[in-house]
Amino acid sequence: MKKIALLLATLLLxxxxxxAQTASRWGVTxxxxxxQVHFKQSDIMPVDRMxxxxxxxxxxxxxxGIGFGVDGSVLYSLRQGKLHYGDKxxxxxxxxxxxxxxxxxxxxxxxxxxKYHNLGGLESDIMPLAxxxxxxxxxxxxNLGNLNEYKTVNVYLDMGVGCEIKERVQLKVGYCFSIGxxxxxxxxxxxxxxxxxxxxSLTYFFK
Numbered sequence: 001m002k003k004i005a006l007l008l009a010t011l012l013l014x015x016x017x018x019x020a021q022t023a024s025r026w027g028v029t030x031x032x033x034x035x036q037v038h039f040k041q042s043d044i045m046p047v048d049r050m051x052x053x054x055x056x057x058x059x060x061x062x063x064x065g066i067g068f069g070v071d072g073s074v075l076y077s078l079r080q081g082k083l084h085y086g087d088k089x090x091x092x093x094x095x096x097x098x099x100x101x102x103x104x105x106x107x108x109x110x111x112x113x114x115k116y117h118n119l120g121g122l123e124s125d126i127m128p129l130a131x132x133x134x135x136x137x138x139x140x141x142x143n144l145g146n147l148n149e150y151k152t153v154n155v156y157l158d159m160g161v162g163c164e165i166k167e168r169v170q171l172k173v174g175y176c177f178s179i180g181x182x183x184x185x186x187x188x189x190x191x192x193x194x195x196x197x198x199x200x201s202l203t204y205f206f207k
Contacts, residue, residue, distance in 0.1 A: 031201025037081030
């Protein structure tokens, strides 16, 4: 994570020293994530991936002529997983069965972004892009408090690809995973899990 932050800072310093002209804009983002609650102990219980929504606002700043930019978002995201507690005696003995684990987050992703714009004029219609950076996730609510204990702040590595259409709409598909644990079970507190999440989103920029 320190290397990513250093790379972002270096890019900003290079752009500033070169007096590069910048352009900034804001937009709204909506999408869906496909999350896995991944336990370190792979045989602890069966776990199913589940979908959840994401929604928020995104700001972007591009450095003219070099293809690079940075963006940041404030997003509500619901990450879920179906945990089959009932398959293990330690949880079925206290009445737990197949439970949906729901985690409501406030996400703040910060990305270094590259847009390939040397397409002979086609870039005004469609422009490929790629991004990478850290994401800071703040837990607002988690259910199943009698079964799980949640970490209130998660740091993720977030990366993906996409395209920009007509210089207004960005479609992105990405993958993020938590660096540290996202939760651990209450009855057996050495059973820790991380969120691993695919996501797809659309951002409409106002200018």
